Amino acid sequence: MxxxxxxxxxxxxxxxxxxxxxxxxxxxxxxxxxxxxxxxxxxxxxxxxxxxxxxxxxxxxxxxxxxxxxxxxxxxxxxxxxxxxxxxxxxxxxxxxxxxxxxxxxxxxxxxxxxxxxxxxRLEASEWELRLRGSTPEDLAPVVAGYLAASRAEATRTFKSGPRTFDTREAVTDLRVAGVDEAGCAILRMVVRHTTPSVRPDDILTALHAVTGFVPPVPPLVTRLAQGPLREDRAGVADxxxxxxxxxxxxx
Missing domain, CATH: 3.30.70.580 (Pseudouridine synthase I, catalytic domain, N-terminal subdomain)
Known part of the structure; x- marks a missing residue:
């Protein structure tokens, strides 16, 4: 030996x-x-x-x-x-x-x-902000309403094992239009629980298209604002x- x-x-x-x-x-x-x-x-x-x-x-x-x-x-x-x-x-x-x-x-x-x-x-969920150039709050209001009314909203992403289709709706605890920025871009805010597989902002955009037909005119600027324990109201995360x-x- x-x-x-x-x-x-x-x-x-x-x-x-x-x-x-x-x-x-x-x-x-x-x-x-x-x-x-x-x-x-x-x-x-x-x-x-x-x-x-x-x-x-x-x-x-x-x-x-x-x-x-x-x-x-x-x-x-x-x-x-x-x-x-x-x-x-x-x-x-x-x-x-x-x-x-x-x-x-x-x-x-x-x-x-x-x-x-x-x-x-402690990292149970993330709060995301999407700045959608070429879109207005009026454009997004029916899109958000349609998504929130859906019982299931699917996206497909390719993993190492191959393509996989999964539901995004259950992971989203809050989705809202948060006004416009200084350049006039509509701001979309979302709170997403950390799940397996992870649900990313681009997955939610894919699901928005599947449910409502919405496609951003220009790829959005995506920022994670916070991640942490999910608050009791499910509309944000704690430190x-x-x-x-x-x-x-x-x-x-």
Whole structure:
């Protein structure tokens, strides 16, 4: 029997603190993929001097956990990841250093010390905004009414296993026209529960076409405004980091 190899040298220093980080994807950086961001983040962590904890083994990697990333091409004000560090650090100092080290458009909004519980369990739903150029609120009102009246609204998307048709209606807890922006574009807001398979804004646009015949004149600008626990009124989401601030307290 072959002798099992073990890595040479001492084990990596243990993690002593976990941080939860909210960042935004803005402007042209909305086209960055999850892989693009992970590469940029690892470089930024090194430049910022964050004392990262690493996995053990022959190919150690920094202990970073990503949570429910937005699709490539969509902007977001509420993306999250977690890191583990080998020395206790000031979360605000990490925020400033990491924000400075990342490219403009990948902006670190908040860093908190993690309290008890899993972050992924709190990310129950997302609130999305679609800016529809060439459409008016009057155009969208009957479209929204028709979708909300439907018991089922299907979309088809291609997965690794092939095309799959699924219902979008059950995941949508709120859909409304929210006026117009400064350029006169109609604004559509929606709250979507995180399901399997995930229901994305483009899936809902596909379902809107299937149910009502609506097609946006121009592809919309899509932004995730928030993600977190679904509120009791099902018309928005709560802050997923609130429990961490409460658990750790103002003095850390």
């Amino acid at each position: 072959a002798r099992q190899r073990t890595p040479d040298g001492p084990p990596p220093p243990p993690a002593v603190q976990k941080l939860r980080i909210r960042y935004a994807k803005r402007g042209r950086l909305r086209f960055s993929s999850t892989r693009d961001f992970s590469r940029a983040l690892e470089r930024a962590l090194r430049r910022a001097g964050v004392p990262m904890a690493f996995s053990a083994g022959f190919h150690p990697h920094p202990l970073i956990s990503y949570a429910n990333a937005a699709p490539t091409g969509t902007a977001s004000e509420a993306e999250y990841f977690e890191i583990r560090v080998t020395e206790r650090v000031d979360p605000e100092a990490v925020r400033e250093a990491l924000d400075e080290a990342l490219p403009r458009g990948l902006d670190v909004v908040e860093v908190v010390e993690a309290g008890p519980g899993a972050l992924a369990d 997923p980091l609130a429990a961490d601030r409460e658990a750790v307290g103002p003095e850390g």
